[in-house]
Amino acid sequence: MSDIQCVDLCRTFYQGDTAVTGLDHVSIDIKKGEFVCLVAPSGGGKTTLLNAIGGLDKPDAGEVWIAGKRIDNLGKSALAEMRLNNIGFVFQAYNLIPVLTARENIEFVMEVQGIPAADRHIRSAAILAEVGLEGLEDRRPAKMSGGQQQRVAVARAIVAEPEIVLADEPTANLDSSSAEQLMDLFVALNKKHNTTFVIATHDQRVMEYARRIVKMLDGRIDQDIPQVGR
């Protein structure tokens, strides 16, 4: 069964009077536990597709199904609920809430989900160890490096055990060492929790980790290539 199913998605943006095609009749199935990279040059449609899958943006036409439930026709609150319980996000930058510590950022989603404090603390401590951030739990984002912040973001995305993790250019602001550590972490989490990863990138280093690469061009899927990842 597909974890993510997009059917004939279309999305057009307007810059003044000029129409820009974001998605042009895109259809894709992603199965549970897949590790997929969406690859495209800037403006190719990868982030637009990622946003549509994550319910952050609504397509003009077509359908989006997550875990067997159609989401493109949901209201704001229902979409928020779906994101909260089904999807973990990792963005390129500005991933954390600045007034919360690393631990509080990691626990934030669980707290909103209503998970009791004792459970949250156990799970956040475990995930902090897993992402190698022991001892930094009480630091605020401003006191952490970019790589550490991204790890906190990954920890937050995975700690509530969502079915899907969507990452948009997660390595864009990281040096090669941090980027490698982050991707190793993604792969490890993917294998351990069987979480579906969909990563939008144009970073060659990231693509090397993918087990499936979907190349996009001008809002369309140009190539869908299975890979032998690490």
Place this chain on the structure above:
Amino acid sequence: MKMIAIVSRLAWRNLWRNHRRTLIMLVTIAVGIWAMIFMTALMRGMVNEMVRDAVRVLPGHVQIHHPAYLDDPNIVNSIAAPDEKLLEVLNGPDIVAWTTRVRVPAVVSSARESRSVTFLGVDPATEAAVSFVAGDIVQGGFLENGDDDGIIVGRKLLETLETDMGKRVVIMTQDPDNEIADRGFRITGVFDANTDALEEGYVFTGVKAAQGFLGIPDRIHEVAIVGSDFRQIDGIYKAIADATGPDFSVLSWTELNRYLGTLLGVMDGFVLIWFVVVFLALSFGLVNTLVMAVFERVREIGLMLALGVKPMIILSQIIAESLWLLGIGALTGNLIAWLTIRPLREGIDLSSYADGMEMFGYSTTLYPEMTMGDVVTANLVVLSLGIIASLSPAIRASRYQPVEALTKV
């Protein structure tokens, strides 16, 4: 409950991301609240003192007359002394003091001048608790008893009549048969009042002496009654009216002095308008603070929405920031108000403006009055209107599309 904790914690921490802006806003709210309470305390003190002075002049809180007396204060429009039924009410626990008076228009003449006055026969034992005159004697002394046939005049009248303590003046008025009644009275006391009109307009003698002089034994013209609070006289008014029946005219001080009665009502309206005006001034700062707070955090709000936080929670968080600001500002303002009003409880001396103050019937000492009602109203106005003012930035924040907010530069 969990969401309240999250929202409250985030709101509190966000508030202190920009210390300077938050502190300026807190000072603004505190000063606003202080201004509301402090100025209202001054205004209340001034108006209440004015009413108390006016009530102390003669009327008391409630008066009983012959139904025709107020339109025609003729000697014949008199009433009998209170009967048993009325006495039971007058001596009840809700009434602080009461007195009976003979009261007729008259002319007072000295060897050199004459003036029209109100001639009052009073019982000094009960009058002292109802009106000012016994306590404001500046020369001689007040009447000793109801039979005392000395006369008490005001300081201004003494000057006008060009007479002095111990000298005789003649009171001329009408008796019940419409014949001229006149008699000499020796000046045994001089009183001081807030206004010249009072000092020149009233003279006092013993009630029995007045009844004997006017030939109306056992008849009176007025019963003046004082309750515990001039603002709450409905209870005693009703009890007195029930006890007297329809053959008597029972009037409250607001009916006897419509100017002050109206002033007291208008004062409440002014207080509310004053609160709203002050709030409007500080609301610009509040809204600006919240708009800036939202504007600076568009991407962060987008992130929270993307993570699955519902728009209503975002709205609640902005309102919570507003509530923190308003709450701390209001608490500080209340404290400053209390600290600044408390040292003034002995009164503010305005004697350097005595002439002007007395002309308008104000006391020369102003006692600020901070009432719980005004404090609660000021805080409610600020909190409720503050929440309404913060709705606009809060709604704006909650309506962001996550994808647009996340890409906001």
